[in-house]
Amino acid sequence: MKDMFQDPFGKTSETRVLRFAVTIIFMITWAVLSIQRGYMVPISGSIVAIFGAISAQKGIQSFAEHKGGVK
Secondary structure, eight states, rough: OOGGBOOTTTBBBBBHHHHHHHHHHHHHHHHHHHHTSSOOOOOOOOHHHHHHHHHHHHHHHHHHHHTTTTO
């Protein structure tokens, strides 16, 4: 699991750690609210779009790093 937080140079990527932490905190908050209310609280489309944009940005960055010869 530690490998997923490392950049191509073997150093810990703060961006990956932060994105993981934000996602986990969001999902735990959503789960707690859903349990408290007794139904699955809907997640707005804008929140899904924000998470998608962040993931797409990181994917594009990783692709550019690998295409540039960084492995």
